[in-house]
Amino acid sequence: MPIDEAPRRVGRRPGQPETRAEILRAARALFAERGFAGTSIRSVATGAGVDPALVHHYFGSKEGLFRAAMEMPIQPEELVKEIFAAGVEQAPERLVRTFLRVWDDPETGPAMVSFLRTALARQESTSLLREFLTATVVRTAASRLLGGVDPAEAALRIELVASQMIGLAVGRRVLAVEPLASMPADALAAAVTPTITRYLLGELPAPHQAAGNPPA
Amino acid sequence: MPIDEAPRRVGRRPGQPETRAEILRAARALFAERGFAGTSIRSVATGAGVDPALVHHYFGSKEGLFRAAMEMPIQPEELVKEIFAAGVEQAPERLVRTFLRVWDDPETGPAMVSFLRTALARQESTSLLREFLTATVVRTAASRLLGGVDPAEAALRIELVASQMIGLAVGRRVLAVEPLASMPADALAAAVTPTITRYLLGELPAPHQAAGNPPA
Numbered sequence: 001m002p003i004d005e006a007p008r009r010v011g012r013r014p015g016q017p018e019t020r021a022e023i024l025r026a027a028r029a030l031f032a033e034r035g036f037a038g039t040s041i042r043s044v045a046t047g048a049g050v051d052p053a054l055v056h057h058y059f060g061s062k063e064g065l066f067r068a069a070m071e072m073p074i075q076p077e078e079l080v081k082e083i084f085a086a087g088v089e090q091a092p093e094r095l096v097r098t099f100l101r102v103w104d105d106p107e108t109g110p111a112m113v114s115f116l117r118t119a120l121a122r123q124e125s126t127s128l129l130r131e132f133l134t135a136t137v138v139r140t141a142a143s144r145l146l147g148g149v150d151p152a153e154a155a156l157r158i159e160l161v162a163s164q165m166i167g168l169a170v171g172r173r174v175l176a177v178e179p180l181a182s183m184p185a186d187a188l189a190a191a192v193t194p195t196i197t198r199y200l201l202g203e204l205p206a207p208h209q210a211a212g213n214p215p216a
Numbered sequence: 217m218p219i220d221e222a223p224r225r226v227g228r229r230p231g232q233p234e235t236r237a238e239i240l241r242a243a244r245a246l247f248a249e250r251g252f253a254g255t256s257i258r259s260v261a262t263g264a265g266v267d268p269a270l271v272h273h274y275f276g277s278k279e280g281l282f283r284a285a286m287e288m289p290i291q292p293e294e295l296v297k298e299i300f301a302a303g304v305e306q307a308p309e310r311l312v313r314t315f316l317r318v319w320d321d322p323e324t325g326p327a328m329v330s331f332l333r334t335a336l337a338r339q340e341s342t343s344l345l346r347e348f349l350t351a352t353v354v355r356t357a358a359s360r361l362l363g364g365v366d367p368a369e370a371a372l373r374i375e376l377v378a379s380q381m382i383g384l385a386v387g388r389r390v391l392a393v394e395p396l397a398s399m400p401a402d403a404l405a406a407a408v409t410p411t412i413t414r415y416l417l418g419e420l421p422a423p424h425q426a427a428g429n430p431p432a
Contacts, residue, residue, distance in 0.1 A: 117337055117338075120333055120336055120337070120390055121333055122333075126391060130391045130393055133391070155393075156395050156407075159396040160396070162383070162387060162393075163384045163386065163387040163388075163396070164379065167378070167379035167382040167383020170382050171375055171378060171379040171382065172379075174336055174342055175342060175345065177346055177349065177371075177375050179368050179372050180372065180375040183372070190421040191420050194414065198411070205406040
């Protein structure tokens with residue numbers, strides 16, 4: 001929200017709601033055209049005809065600008081830091097509980113459903129989300145997870161976790177199949193946490209070893 | 217495909233492409249309005265102004281009509297039967313491999329991506345898909361899985377499996393994050409099969425026991 005809503009409209013001035021909307025329009029166009037990495041705060045400011053300091057003022061960072069442009073109701077990097085704050089051994093259960101809390105929350109939950117629907121519906125928004133997730137969530141989580149471990153393995157572990165958690169959100173909140181949709185978060189966390197523990201910390205077959213060598 | 221494409225167009229006649237399209241239009245309208253259970257072959261035939269026998273001729277069954285109307289490129293009930301054909305102990309690995317085969321296939325894969333995007337994009341199509349999946353896949357799989365087990369537990373097991381597999385499809389084929397997108401199916405199956413084995417056949421906390429009693 002703008003912090004300074006001047007009563008008089010005198011064109012593009014700092015703090016006007018139209019200015020913020022203009023920045024978001026420019027951001028959406030540039031993110032769509034150039035991707036997350038290829039878009040700078042400066043280029044968005046130029047596109048919107050404002051000073052880059054104003055973009056920083058409204059959105060804090062390029063990540064914040066992206067979240068606002070995509071209407072992403074959470075700060076995934078912050079959640080990742082919270083999840084790993086008590087150490088890697090606690091991370092699986094914290095992750096499942098944090099995730100269920102966000103999706104079950106009466107405010108963020110419906111916004112997340114709407115965000116997921118929109119993000120998956122079109123190729124361009126999916127590509128953008130992939131780039132953002134890879135650049136922020138996967139990188140942050142990988143750095144917390146694994147000192148000195150092969151980055152491809154770390155990325156795979158995090159993507160397996162993400163696959164389970166996204167699928168859970170789809171089943172519980174988008175498809176909303178019973179009993180998955182209504183069961184208590186505690187019970188669901190108990191059922192799913194062992195999966196996340198194995199993906200994050202357990203033994204996984206190395207891709208090259210497993211090929212042509214299916215499990216018994 | 218119609219089996220009889222007469223060269224002359226003389227209105228609605230059996231075997232004309234327009235007739236098939238007309239049936240699908242009527243089916244989409246009725247499924248959307250009345251749901252899967254509330255729609256009959258007869259009502260679709262009436263809506264399309266054709267004989268019910270013609271609907272059977274083109275689409276075989278209400279399930280077949282639904283798949284065609286939703287542009288669903290697979291027959292999920294048939295796949296479920298295949299997965300359980302070698303017994304319940306073999307089902308987890310067969311399920312993961314069948315699923316990856318369908319999604320990795322150069323023909324059905326892209327059609328599945330398109331179907332998933334469309335089905336999740338709008339509330340109405342999601343509701344319809346939920347009803348269809350519950351009436352067909354969940355019921356078929358539950359009956360194969362568990363003789364005499366609590367139906368709610370059977371449904372939960374199948375939904376947990378579905379959550380992992382849908383999430384895997386989203387990660388590998390829709391978001392297409394690396395290394396998940398390109399890793400060999402064998403390696404991915406080896407990583408995911410233990411999850412499916414636990415959800416289908418392993419110990420799961422009972423919902424009422426797990427509530428308020430989180431795992432250590």
